[in-house]
Amino acid sequence: MPADIQAILDQLRIVDTERERRHASPALAQAVQRVKHYQQLRFSHTYVDLLASERYGAAARFFLDDLYGPRDFTERDQQFARVVPALVRLFPQDIVETVYTLAELHALSEQLDSTMASYLVDTDIGAMGYLRAWQRSGSAAARERQIALTLEIGATLDRLTRKPLLRRTLHLMRGPARAAGLADLQRFLEHGFDTFKAMGGAAAFLDLVGARERALAGALFDAPEEPVGVPGETTDVRLAKALGQLP
DSSP: OOOOHHHHHHHHHHHHHHHHHHHTOHHHHHHHHHHHHHHHHHHHHHTHHHHTOTTTHHHHHHIIIIISSOOOOHHHHHHHHHHHHHHHHHSOHHHHHHHHHHHHHHHHHHHHHHHHHHTSTTOOOOHHHHHHHHHHHOOHHHHHHHHHHHHHHHHHHHHHTTOHHHHHHHHHTHHHHHHTTOHHHHHHHHHHHHHHHHHTOOHHHHHHHHHHHHHHHHHHHHOOOOOSSSTTOOOOHHHHHHHHTOO
8 A cells, every 4th residue: 555644653552552461461562572583593593594695695684584583663653753754754755665564574573473372471482482373373374464564664665776876865864764763764774785785696695585484484373282192292294303403
């Protein structure tokens, strides 16, 4: 959908709702942080080769730290909510559309994290616990949307690197962005832009990410409950496949 002030604010309000839900339940808030930390470990596990790659390492790290990590974005989001009108007015439409996609991904991920965490309150997270919480909390459509939004951000950043004027515009925006309270957004955009520019084409990288994320989601949804048998052992191929993709 076309990004405008209200569309971005609607996504930020979803994030606020999730924060209020966690504020009302410290146990849930702690469980959410455990889920986020585990997901960061999972990303490192899934992309150990890309993180070590000279060409793709920086982009994989960007995804890990800026899209998958457990960082607290409360202050950034509050700044965004206050200055969204300035954002829409000051930044080129390509950037505004990217911010909307980022806000939608942020909102969806926070909803999914809260729901998963509700099944893991006061519980250490291991592979089996994560798998069961995944199955109980999310629809395949929501997970596919999460993957698609992540890839869309990467594809947009890759496309924007082919617009040299836009990079110069971003550089010139540093002062106005800082004055408008958008310094965090400015850093995110410049970091993403420079990271994808240095990669020299992101198609192969994004294809790998998409294939692996969809394979993981499919395996987690397809896995049955752990069969009865010797504790700690399983002979179910689908369950073994799913657990093998988790740290």
